Amino acid sequence: MSEYNSKIEDIVDDISSAEEDRFRLLIIGKTGCGKTTILSKVCGEEVADKPSECRGVHDIHREMSFKDNRLFLVHDSEGFEAGRKHEFNVVQKFIESRSRKEKLNERLHAIWYCLVTSSRAIQQAEKMFFSVPRDVPVVAIFTKFDIFVQDQYARLLQSAGEADEDDMEDEDDMEERLMAEAQTRAIATFEERYKSVLMQMPHPPKAIVAVSGVHESTPKTSRLAEL
Secondary structure, three states, X not given: OOOOXXXXXXXXXXXXXXXXXXXEEEEEOOOOOOHHHHHHHHOOOOOOOOOOOOOOOOOOOOXXXXXXXXXXXXXXXXXXXXXXXXXXXXXXXXXXXXXXXXXXXXXXXXXXXXXEOOOOOOOHHHHHHOOOOOXXXXXXXXXXXXXXXXXXXXXXXXXXXXXXXXXXOOHHHHHHHHHHHHHHXXXXXXXXXXXXXXXXXXXXXXXXXXXXXXXXOOHHHOHHHHO
């Protein structure tokens, strides 16, 4: 798969080969990062019992199950802000507890740490999380990468409009050139601002995925259905 502009179903390649009776996932991410949409797409149905929309309302111990994919269980966490040790400890204790379960289907098998691809750099909360060793593999999922590319394109388009009017270029050619440049800039910015920073953490994620086209992926194309 392409490392950028990946469709939602691309992030579950490894899950389709899981042999456990249940695949238990912890999804971490603040409000607006796209957790609900991701789960709706990869689980093949609309998520009625969706992740929490408000800070402090969620319960990390509550299991979310899916009628179209009964082998898939999800726990939700709103994450934590820098300096809020109680929130961090709740997440950490849950991970440690689930990692020690004797039965495979009660263990935590993976963590999806969701962030929005934007102008914000890696925050202190992420630095806290990826500074702690844990046995459960973590995938960092950056959502809305396509919007990030469009933002780069808008800046380039504005700059082009302010350029010398005598430098006439075919409109279609200019759009194609600017979009290609926007994609290149977005990838370079992502590598510098996000990927390289995370990979230098004491305990970096096992994989980093930039996801695009969240609303274009269809539930039936999700490879989770193969479980």
